[in-house]
Amino acid sequence: MESCGMNVIKYILFIFNLVFAISGIGIIAAGACVLADVGEFGHFVEGRIMAPPIVLIVAGAIVFIIAFLGCYGAIKEHYHILIAFAAALLIIFVIELAVGIAAAMFKNDFSMAMKDTLKESIKNYSETDRMAxxxxxxxxxxxxxxxxxxxxxxxxxxxxxxxxxxxQDPQVICRVGDDASVYQMGCFSKLEMRVHKGATVLIGVGIGIAFVEIAGIILACCLAATIKRETDHK
Known part of the structure; x- marks a missing residue:
């Protein structure tokens, strides 16, 4: 007969994984929004700046799949599936942590690389550059x-x-010296703010999902340990 404690953990883990699956969709949506927002100016933004939202989208898809693995392991009380579920969550957590640390460390490098790209583009000013x-x-x-x-x-x-x-009207030619009719802020500052805003969203979502993953690892390990004890006593 199953213990009351194991039943409680089992159903908590099952409900947790349903929420976890929904959070996976949320992660994909957040990563896609940031990618679309920053990617619109991809001509000036280096590929490595686009990497974190792409990683987050991939992580969200994996989280969604793993959530079903956790649901199955919890309901079937399958020890090995639960251990695999906990290990998968731990791997995702480590990857997200590594991406977060790398993004924080190279934040200034990203800004300087973007500024160099803007300066190079305005210096070359080809037809593609003009459109961008x-x-x-x-x-x-x-x-x-x-x-x-x-x-x-x-x-x-x-x-x-x-x-x-x-x-004003884009058909009107703005001449040098006519400061009142020209945007005064440089595009580097605006793009930098856009990238930092996207980074803040990604960090917030990453921290939130990290706490969820830790909770999932603990719950899965507790249920797996309880199942092992019950099996050993039979």
Whole structure:
């Protein structure tokens, strides 16, 4: 006959895994939102900055699958499946922790790499660069890397700014010296804020899911130990 304690742990773990499966969907959604938000300006954003949300999407998909493994192991009281479930959660936890630490350590490097990419793009200014600049300047309401001075004749440009720098009608040509009609904030600052905002979302979701994973590991190990004791006593 099953002990009352094992029944309680079993059903708590089952309910936990249902919540865990839903959280897996939430993780995928959060990673996808950040990827779409930052990825829109992929021309200026290095691939390694896109890695954390991609890792989070993959982790969310794995979490969703593993949650069903935990549900099955709990209901069937299968010792080995529960141990495999706890081990899988531990591996995901370690991967998420490693990604989080790497992202925190290289945060300044990411910013500097993005600024270098922006400067290189404005220096080359091919047709692809022009389209990318028009996109970022219109959507983020910014101008140049650090400000509108990046488009001045001193840097090899004409006496007018790109139309995407204009606050008013984009068909109106904004001329150098007409500061009132031009966005004054540089695109680097705006992009950096966008990336940091996405990073904050990812860190928040990562910390939340980490606590859930630790709880799942503890519950699975407790149930597995109880099942082993019950089996040994038979």
């Amino acid at each position: 600049w028009d996109n970022v300047q219109k959507k983020l309401e910014c101008c140049g890397v650090d400000g509108p001075n990046d488009w001045t004749p001193a840097n090899g440009f004409m006496l007018s700014f790109p139309s995407s720098c204009c606050k």
